[in-house]
Structure formats: structure tokens, C-alpha cells
Amino acid sequence: MKPGRMDLIRAWLRTFSVQGSWNYRTLVAPGVAYALLPLLRRIHEGDPDRLESSVLRHLDSFNTHPYLASLAVGALARLEHEGASEDEISRFRMALRGPLGTLGDRTVWAEWRPFCLLIGITLFGLGLGALWSAGAFLVTYNAGHLWIRVWGFRCGWREGRDIGKTLREFPFERFTDRLWPVTMFLLGAATVLLGREVLTTSGGTGSWTLLLVAGLVAIPAFRWPNRFGRLAVGLLLAVPVIWIVLAIAGQGW
Amino acid sequence: MPLTDIALTPALWALLAGIGGLLAVDGVSMPQVMVSRPIVSATIGGAILGDAAGGMLVGALLELLTMRHPPYGAAKYPDTGPAGLIAGCAYAASGSASIAILVSAVLVGWVIGWMGAYTGYARRLVNGRLIGRPEWLAARPRRLERRHRTTIEIDVLRGVVLTGGMLVPAVLVVSIVGVLPVGPVGTAVGSAAVVTALAASIGSGARTTAPDARAWAMVLLGALLVLAALWGRP
């Protein structure tokens, strides 16, 4: 039977939890199978054996970015509904896991999220209230997030195995590909604004010169990201130790 | 002399632990709307204890420190939901703004973030057990549904325990560092370290975000423009 509107909505809502059962052997497969279930139950209604074999193949290792899981669920349900063969579905899953992982990682984790976070931080640094700034981040970010989930599910369900063509033109990618200069600009701006907040908190000690000197540190950090990332944490860890030593020295430094 | 101005009643403690559970589960399991990011979680923590702006400041610093750990597939990355919440609380609980409190709150958040990463890793290993017999699950799909929901409940529980367990120690640590007699030299060293750490972490964060070295020019442009706009102001 063809899944109805309610079945589709239930499956879509379930995609929000696909990573819950994430594990090192089959990755996100059980979560995707969980989201597919309302649809598989309808498609294989009255045929428990086919339902069982269908659930079993979807429990086989699978990978996707969590937001694009909605696309996988839509498309896999379409193939099941059309009665695609076991072999075809397994080839489809195999081919789909690559792009859904890389596209999502690139567009969401590497571009969209940092961009939205920096919007929030910059607004805060410019004097907008903390709750408003955090709210602005959540609203902006989730507008993109929900768009991907809805778009993915609809396209997947509509196009089934031909989803590759649409995915090659993933509209969100064309959008985020242009974002990086803005993100980088905001990164610089937000850091200076935060530095200013830090200096204000410390009662005005230090100066703008300090910020400039610190800026120089960021240049080699760009070349050796991991080393300098650790250095950042190390510096912070060292500070309380220095304070304790100064306190013990007791000179009122 | 009381360390904090805030009385941590059992009800408040339970409320925060509960919120910690919800923030933890957002990180990986559900619904991933990013309330688990430190700029949100630390702001919530700060707001509950009366200092949303302080919480946000701690959260923003944590955000830049953790930027170089994107949540790709099987990688381990800081779990910033409970960590941010606790760090924001600890900062706000201390009741006064100083560089010592800021630094220690950020550090506490960083440590708890990694505790979250490792407990999250352990949970994923448990998931492998819970969901590891495909034939058994497929024979009765209800089993799959139950097991899948159980994995999420475990994640909530993990967040509740982590937050409930670490909240009081974190507040104490931050408050104790807060009463250290830090003089002008200590304050200068502290602010210099924070600002330099900030710069070091943005450099490394930028690399994981942007495609190439042209990115660096944009970072510099943003920083210089803001510097120019603010030059000479307090």
C-alpha cells in the first residue's frame, strides 16, 4: 500500500532522532530503519515476511549527515514502495551514503553552523542582549536546518533512485559555498569584540595593543591549527597556576 | 564568607540537572537544534542564575575554543550542552565579574565538555550492544523501536548525571579561584592569556571552516575594521 500523509509525517518527525542509536558498526543505520518503519509497515502491510527482510536490509551499515537522513528515508521508502529488488536497494544505499555524509559535513558543519554561531556572537559583542543574541543564532540556524529536512524528505520521496541529479544541484550547497568570506570576516570581528568584553571584565587592564599582539599569534595558528588549538587551552590552564603562585608569593601582585 | 550569593536549593539543582539532560541529548541524539552549543547552553545557565550576559561571554569563549572539533561522524568532540550550562551557572553563581572567574568558568566548561565526549563515546559503545543483533530486531520491528528509544533515554540520563554530578564541584572551583587575591600583575597576565588563547583558537578554528588561505585575509579584515571602529573607546 502507498503510505499516507500521516505515515510520511511520522517518518519525517522520526528523522530528528536518527543518531540516537548511532554505533560504531552500523553507524546511523538503526536510526534510519527506525524512521523508515512507519512507511515500511504501510508499504508491506499484511506481509510480515517482507517487512522483516526489508527492516533487516536497512539495519545494514549506513551513513548520512543527520539532517540529510530525511532525504535518505524519503528515497529509500520510494524504492521500497516501487518494489525495487534487494540488489538495487543495497546498491542505492551504498551509493547514497557517500554524498549524504560529505554534503552535510561540508555545508552544515563546516559552513552553516559556524556562520550562524558567529552571527550570534557578533550581535552579542555589538551590544545586543545575551538572550536575544542566542535566540538570533537559534532562529537563523534552524531556518536552514529545517529547510534541509523538509526539502530532503520531499525530494527523496518524489524522486527515489533518481535523487542523484537533484542532489548534484543541492541548492543549500550553492548558498553556503558563498558564505565563507562572510564567516571569516565575522570570525575576525567577533574575536575583537569578545577580546574587548574580556578586557572590560578584567577591569580595563591591558590595552588595544594587547589585542594587536594577540592577533599576531593567530597568524601561525592558521598554519598549524592543531598545535595552536592545544596552545590556546594550555595557556588558559596555565593562568590559574600562575595566580596560585602569585597568591602564595603574597606580594599583592 | 560565603563563596557564592546563590543558594543552590535541591529544586534548583534538579531543574538544572534536568535541563542538562535535554541539552546533552540535543548534541548527538535528538533533535539537534543546537541548543547544545555553548552560546546557548551557557547563556541559559547564566540566565537561570541571574546573569545571562556573563553566561553568554563564557559560552562565546568556549565556542571559539571548541570550533576546531567539528562533529564529523565517528570523531570525538566536546559535548558542550551540559558543559556550557554548568560553566554559565558557575560564572553567574560567583556573583562578581573578574578575569579569574571568567578563566576558571571557561576551563571548567572545557573539562566537562571532554567528560561529555568520553561518556558519549561510552554510550555509543553501549548502543552497539543494544542494537547489535539485526535479525532479532527485524523479526519484531517493535524491538527496534524500543531499543532505539532506550538509547535516547540513556543519553538523557547521561546528561542529567553529568550535570547533576559536576554542577556543585564546578561552582566551588570557580568560586574558589574567584576569591584568590589576584593583583594587577595577575590580572594583566590573565587577560593577556585569554586574549592570546582566543586568537590562537580562532586561527585554528578558521582552518577547519574555510577552504583556503584567502580566508585569513577576511579574518584580518573583520578584526581590523572592528578595531578601527572601536579605537580609543573604553
Added chain:
Amino acid sequence: MALDLFRIDERLLHGQVIVGWGMRLGLERYVVVDDALATSEWEQDLYSAGLPPGVSADFFSVAEALERLPELMELPERGAVMTRSTSVMRSLATAGLLDGRKVNVGGLHEGPDRRMALRYVSLRPDEADDLRAIQAAGGRVSARDLPTAREVELEELLRAAD
């Protein structure tokens, strides 16, 4: 085409390859050699969907690859040749295309009759033979999932799979 990477990986074009290797080596073109994929348009679309802008993929059957690879090697682009089985890579090697080239084993996962050598490489006896044959034909076979990981030479790999 300056072929910088010959890789055997069941998953073909996925994140590890495209981001881990591709962005690091600056690859502009992937040549996937696989008889089934060469005739399946929907699969080609899917596998290409994760490629960054400006990067392309060709899908050749083994016969087409033997014919066209020598001419592609003349182009200035940087590229990679991908197969999902050891046997296809072996066909390229026996045709003399891999002489003096490095052949990277990147992902052959657990399955029936396969013995695990590394976390990401499990081998059947016939697959181990394929790798020996590639080596004998002048290819230098080693395993490595990511450019940042340790390179495991063929000898050590086969010993681990024994």
C-alpha cells in the same frame, strides 16, 4: 592527468576520499573503474553528488579504462583512479598501467570469508593474491585510510591478514 592516487575502496567516492585525500592533494578529477557503474546513470549521479564544485568524476568500464587511461595521464589535471575491488585494480596492473605507481588500499570491510588485517582492511585469499599480483606488476601496494594515518606496507598487511 597527473595521477596522484590509485585507491581500492568499496565505498568509492565518500568523505574520507573527497575531503581527506582530494582536498589535501588538490584532486580535480576522479576516474572510477567499475563495469556495473559504467552503465548505471542514477548511480553515477549519486556518487558524483558529494564532489565539491569544480571537481568531476568519470565512470569507465574496465575495457574503457584500459583504452583511455594512457591518454588521460597526459592531461595536466590532478586526478585519482578508484576501484572498489582488488580484481579491477589488478586488471589495470597487468595491463602495465601501474608500473612504478603507488597503489593505496583504503577500505575493504568485514564480510564473509574475509580476515581482518586492519580496522579498515579485511581480505579474502583471492584478494590477497590480487594485491600480490599488483605488486609483481610493478605497483607499490600499501594500506592507509587517510593521508594523516600510518602507511602499512603490503608485506605487513598480508601478514596481519594471515
